[in-house]
Amino acid sequence: MGADAFQFVTDKFQIPAVVSGFEAEEIKCGIYNLLDQIEGRKPVAFSNLYERCVSATGNKLAQQYMNEVYKAEDGYWRGIGLVPNSALGLQEKYKRLDAKNKFNLSEKVLFKSSVCQCSEIILGIKAPYECKQFGLSCTPETPLGPCMISSEGACSAHYKYGRVAFGK
Structure with missing residues (x-):
């Protein structure tokens, strides 16, 4: 799959979409690109800002x-x-x-229930800092779910880079 696989986000839903790299500067550029579109400075479009690694059609x-x-x-x-x-x-x-x-x-063996609230975080219902376990029993050293296990997970990134409460 290449970047073109995500074109539908803009075509079907008329919302901005960006493919970005993982480095801080690349993420910042992706966010600025999205904000320019959301705030009307640029037309709504799909952008591949990571062309050096993600081609249009993929490998x-x-x-x-x-x-x-x-x-x-x-x-x-x-x-x-x-x-x-x-x-x-x-x-x-x-x-x-x-x-x-x-x-x-x-499936019961593969997916045991836990106190992890990752589903609400993944679905955008809660922010990482709203989880009762965040930073207490759930840390990168003792993760309770996938959002904290992966260094790219929402909780892990929030734990590492700051606990700013957006929208409050």
Whole structure:
């Protein structure tokens, strides 16, 4: 998949969309680009600001290999639930390698409930600082969920770069 895969965000919903890099300066440029569009200084558009790494059509050879091995299927996402065609499962000829089948794992084993409020954070219902566990029992050293485990997760980034309460 390349940057063009996200063009639908602007085309279908008439909202700004940006592909950005991960460095602070790149993220800042992406935010400024979005703000210029939101505030009317630029027309609503899709922008790829990360062209050095993300081409319009993506890596065709990698896509070929991905399509050979994987297929889209319904996926259960922790805290969100079942999302149609949101996960990758192995194609039939690779099913013997699927740990879920090989070890007869059920969804209950794979997705245990916890006090983690990552689902509300991912869905934009809560900000990281609104989670009762944030910075207390849930830290980068003792994460309770995916938002804190990954260094790119919303909670981890908020913990590392500041606890500014936006919108208050």
